[in-house]
Amino acid sequence: MIVAGFCFWRGDGLALDLSRLTPFPFALTVDRLSAFFLLLICAVGAPVALFSSSYVERHYSGAKADSMWLLLPLFLLSMVLVVTASTAFAFLFGWELMTLLSAGLILIDGDSERRRHNIFIYLLMMHAGAAAVIASFLLFLPHASSLDFTSMRAAAASMPAGLRTAIFLLSFVGFGTKAGIVPFHLWLPKAHPIAPSPVSALMSGVMLKTAIYGFVRFTFDFLGGGPIWWGYLVLLAGAVTGLLGILYALTEHDLKLLLAYSSVENIGIIYLGLGAALVFMANNAWAWAMVALVAALLHALNHALFKSLLFLGAGAVSDAAHTLDIELLGGLLKRMRVTGTAFLVGCCSIIGLPLFNGFVGEWMMLRSFVAGSELPAISCAIILPLMAGVLALIGGIAVACFAKVFGIAFLGRPRSLAAEQATEVAASMQVAMTLLAASCVMIGIMPGMMVSPLTVVARELLHTPTLPNAALSISHTLPLIAACVGVLMIVVAGFRRIKRVTPTWACGLPALDSRMQYSSAAFSKPLRKTFSRVYEADRTVDVLYANQPYFPKSILYRSVRTTSFERSLYRPAVDAIVNMATRLRKLQTGNMQVYLLYIFLALIALLIFMRFA
Amino acid sequence: MNLAIDVIQALLLVAIAPLVSGVIARAKARMQNRRGASLWRPYADLLKLFRKQDLVPDTACGLFRLTPAILFAVTVTAAAFVPVLHPSAIFGMSGDFILLVYLLAIGRFFLMLGAMDGGSSFGGIGASREALVSALAEAPLLLALISVAILSHAVSLSGMVLCTVQQYPFHLSAVYVFALGALVLVAIAETGRIPVDNPSTHLELTMIHEAMMLEYSGPSLALIEWASAIKLTLIMALLIGVFVPWGMATSASITALAIAPFVFVLKLTALAIAVAVIESSIAKLRMYLVPDFLGMASALAILAVAFTALMR
Numbered sequence: 001m002i003v004a005g006f007c008f009w010r011g012d013g014l015a016l017d018l019s020r021l022t023p024f025p026f027a028l029t030v031d032r033l034s035a036f037f038l039l040l041i042c043a044v045g046a047p048v049a050l051f052s053s054s055y056v057e058r059h060y061s062g063a064k065a066d067s068m069w070l071l072l073p074l075f076l077l078s079m080v081l082v083v084t085a086s087t088a089f090a091f092l093f094g095w096e097l098m099t100l101l102s103a104g105l106i107l108i109d110g111d112s113e114r115r116r117h118n119i120f121i122y123l124l125m126m127h128a129g130a131a132a133v134i135a136s137f138l139l140f141l142p143h144a145s146s147l148d149f150t151s152m153r154a155a156a157a158s159m160p161a162g163l164r165t166a167i168f169l170l171s172f173v174g175f176g177t178k179a180g181i182v183p184f185h186l187w188l189p190k191a192h193p194i195a196p197s198p199v200s201a202l203m204s205g206v207m208l209k210t211a212i213y214g215f216v217r218f219t220f221d222f223l224g225g226g227p228i229w230w231g232y233l234v235l236l237a238g239a240v241t242g243l244l245g246i247l248y249a250l251t252e253h254d255l256k257l258l259l260a261y262s263s264v265e266n267i268g269i270i271y272l273g274l275g276a277a278l279v280f281m282a283n284n285a286w287a288w289a290m291v292a293l294v295a296a297l298l299h300a301l302n303h304a305l306f307k308s309l310l311f312l313g314a315g316a317v318s319d320a321a322h323t324l325d326i327e328l329l330g331g332l333l334k335r336m337r338v339t340g341t342a343f344l345v346g347c348c349s350i351i352g353l354p355l356f357n358g359f360v361g362e363w364m365m366l367r368s369f370v371a372g373s374e375l376p377a378i379s380c381a382i383i384l385p386l387m388a389g390v391l392a393l394i395g396g397i398a399v400a401c402f403a404k405v406f407g408i409a410f411l412g413r414p415r416s417l418a419a420e421q422a423t424e425v426a427a428s429m430q431v432a433m434t435l436l437a438a439s440c441v442m443i444g445i446m447p448g449m450m451v452s453p454l455t456v457v458a459r460e461l462l463h464t465p466t467l468p469n470a471a472l473s474i475s476h477t478l479p480l481i482a483a484c485v486g487v488l489m490i491v492v493a494g495f496r497r498i499k500r501v502t503p504t505w506a507c508g509l510p511a512l513d514s515r516m517q518y519s520s521a522a523f524s525k526p527l528r529k530t531f532s533r534v535y536e537a538d539r540t541v542d543v544l545y546a547n548q549p550y551f552p553k554s555i556l557y558r559s560v561r562t563t564s565f566e567r568s569l570y571r572p573a574v575d576a577i578v579n580m581a582t583r584l585r586k587l588q589t590g591n592m593q594v595y596l597l598y599i600f601l602a603l604i605a606l607l608i609f610m611r612f613a
Numbered sequence: 614m615n616l617a618i619d620v621i622q623a624l625l626l627v628a629i630a631p632l633v634s635g636v637i638a639r640a641k642a643r644m645q646n647r648r649g650a651s652l653w654r655p656y657a658d659l660l661k662l663f664r665k666q667d668l669v670p671d672t673a674c675g676l677f678r679l680t681p682a683i684l685f686a687v688t689v690t691a692a693a694f695v696p697v698l699h700p701s702a703i704f705g706m707s708g709d710f711i712l713l714v715y716l717l718a719i720g721r722f723f724l725m726l727g728a729m730d731g732g733s734s735f736g737g738i739g740a741s742r743e744a745l746v747s748a749l750a751e752a753p754l755l756l757a758l759i760s761v762a763i764l765s766h767a768v769s770l771s772g773m774v775l776c777t778v779q780q781y782p783f784h785l786s787a788v789y790v791f792a793l794g795a796l797v798l799v800a801i802a803e804t805g806r807i808p809v810d811n812p813s814t815h816l817e818l819t820m821i822h823e824a825m826m827l828e829y830s831g832p833s834l835a836l837i838e839w840a841s842a843i844k845l846t847l848i849m850a851l852l853i854g855v856f857v858p859w860g861m862a863t864s865a866s867i868t869a870l871a872i873a874p875f876v877f878v879l880k881l882t883a884l885a886i887a888v889a890v891i892e893s894s895i896a897k898l899r900m901y902l903v904p905d906f907l908g909m910a911s912a913l914a915i916l917a918v919a920f921t922a923l924m925r
Binding site: 352353370381385389392399402407412413476486516529 | 663666667673674675676678681682714715716718729730731737738740748751752755762768901914915919
């Protein structure tokens with residue numbers, strides 16, 4: 001962490017060449033981009049480790065605790081390796097290790113049929129993504145002398161356009177799978193919720209960011225931007241991912257599943273920033289490209305902080321109330337003050353309220369979208385400002401989503417006995433969450449301390465002198481606004497001292513109970529109805545009547561949301577692969593002579609190939 | 614001097630806000646052939662509420678009492694963004710429209726939470742409906758302001774106002790019409806007026822804003838009422854400032870500064886009466902037609918943005 005901070009602020013490069021120790025070229029370099037992501041990993045890793053200390057103590061014993069303590073630091077190290085690697089081999093080594101270790105960490109909590117299925121999908125998609133990443137590395141080979149990052153960067157400049165596009169598309173798909181952009185997000189809501197909470201915090205907070213790192217490294221550092229449609233493609237991916245992510249999150253009642261979908265949304269927001277940066281670069285508007293890039297990177301850091309905070313909060317809730325179904329929670333803020341307050345800070349940050357960190361990145365992004373109107377190309381001048389509308393819509397639905405989460409889970413009456421008996425979690429967990437919450441507020445009020453070093457990172461990538469002044473104004477305004485709001489609140493608080501506690505108004509009935517409260521499903525109903533085309537819910541209502549038609553004996557209501565991607569994109573693909581595999585199976589006769597024939601034929605084919613090649 | 618006017622105009626907005634509610638109520642009463650209450654009635658109401666006890670539901674925690682304070686503080690801060698008497702404001706230059714829009718979102722978010730802390734179903738109803746309205750209103754609001762920002766080459770509210778005030782009314786770009794249309798529709802939704810919400814209803818079928826503050830009483834209720842009046846006034850002042858700012862003191866002369874408050878109050882009264890006319894002549898929309906209403910606002914806002922680019 002010290003190394004990261006040092007490099008990030010001082011900007012000195014740091015290189016470590018281990019090639020002599022390994023059979024493959026294996027070198028680590030910390031430049032400013034790496035240092036930033038290193039800082040991100042450490043800033044989240046330290047509180048998560050603190051949180052895990054008591055989490056592991058409470059949940060695991062013996063071999064499980066040992067394997068948790070073995071795998072967790074290794075998982076962190078593998079991510080450090082990914083962001084510091086400076087050769088393709090080291091990068092891919094870390095990349096694969098990261099996937100496998102996280103799968104191992106998920107398996108600690110048991111391996112039921114459903115979990116195995118989810119992990120299988122996770123690993124399958126990760127390897128498909130990794131294949132695309134490996135392919136994009138290999139495409140450098142004809143032009144680069146070796147696969148270390150310096151020669152790759154040099155080679156990219158002299159490549160033909162078609163090859164550059166191929167590399168861009170492959171890295172877009174490869175890293176997009178890891179980041180969870182729609183339609184490659186399928187694994188994310190399957191894998192994240194079933195992991196232990198500290199691991200979910202790391203997976204959502206940090207592991208997704210390594211994919212952002214990879215994409216930025218490839219597209220901005222190696223390729224140095226490209227034609228304008230690259231930017232449009234990334235913008236489109238960001239807009240679709242953000243909107244669908246938050247719409248799916250809105251309907252979930254499982255706290256961790258909801259947070260996983262909201263990670264999809266935030267990745268979408270980061271991609272919106274990256275896309276805007278690419279569009280500006282294609283138009284040679286370097287200053288604003290820098291703003292958009294800084295905004296995207298800042299949002300990556302912010303998301304790492306508040307999402308790990310929220311996942312740790314979910315861990316604390318499941319510890320205290322033994323459930324993550326928010327329909328069974330309620331009234332937790334009264335019973336768990338520290339956890340509740342930290343979770344509230346996380347909610348305020350994630351929906352981008354001013355004075356919390358989520359706002360700063362979104363503000364810079366919106367500013368760059370508005371500045372897009374000054375680009376010469378008409379299409380850019382229309383599309384970029386409209387993206388601000390998309391971002392605002394995402395933000396508006398996020399407000400609804402997190403008002404639901406906090407309002408249902410933490411406020412009002414407890415909806416179950418377990419929630420009523422919940423007590424505050426261990427001190428070290430509280431400290432971990434408080435640390436993260438404090439950093440969210442600090443960046444929210446004084447964004448300058450993150451924005452100016454990030455400017456240096458962006459300068460190294462874009463080779464542009466500096467940020468436009470307009471994009472920095474926020475760092476002077478926010479402290480003033482904070483002071484203004486603070487003073488007004490103190491003044492106003494003086495007005496009301498007398499307070500009397502009374503029962504809630506129950507329309508004259510004897511008493512309210514928790515079943516009369518609004519439920520999570522009811523809360524999201526208006527928005528679900530508005531966006532019903534997105535959800536395509538399969539609803540069945542079975543009503544059993546006793547005698548009269550007006551007094552049903554029982555009503556069974558079932559509503560299943562099938563994600564249309566699963567149905568229309570993945571199902572045919574899986575079917576096709578299975579179909580092909582069945583056909584290929586005919587080759588496997590089990591007869592030794594036939595296999596010898598195959599070897600012989602292959603040999604002849606190779607000889608013929610060598611003769612003519 | 615400038616700072617003094619900035620502070621005075623912010624205070625003016627805060628002080629005049631209950632009067633605006635009074636004017637609307639009086640005008641509505643007149644249209645219904647009633648005499649109506651005094652114009653100053655909202656002030657008396659606030660005074661009465663401030664003297665009362667603060668009742669807190671037994672399910673609620675600290676957040677319930679914190680919410681009115683947050684809502685009021687944020688709304689007053691937002692009022693310091695809007696140029697009223699001259700094309701400048703305390704946060705008029707440094708703070709931009711994005712910050713203003715998101716500041717108002719803070720108050721809304723906490724009001725939803727405060728409503729759900731009461732533990733009755735009314736709070737949930739109100740919060741859920743407010744979530745729908747605010748989720749769909751944010752995009753057209755931001756887009757309409759963006760189109761104005763692009764036309765005036767400024768992101769600060771001062772810059773936008775200055776750009777309009779320096780032109781003759783008929784020299785303004787036609788795009789302003791689209792932006793105005795979108796902003797008026799959003800303003801109706803944001804401030805909870807008919808046809809989106811009915812501020813004078815007490816029926817659970819129609820309540821949005823009223824349902825959220827049902828559990829509040831005494832000084833807390835006063836703060837919420839006052840804050841929503843300020844919000845209504847500041848959005849009206851925003852519309853006036855961006856679309857019809859003429860009469861503002863563009864120079865520092867005494868006469869201009871003396872005239873400006875009267876012109877502003879006149880325009881505000883006209884807008885308040887317009888609101889009363891709309892509220893008396895239109896029925897409230899069904900809840901599930903509100904998305905269509907806001908969809909229309911979004912369409913206008915998108916057109917406004919597209920035309921700014923096409924008409925460069």
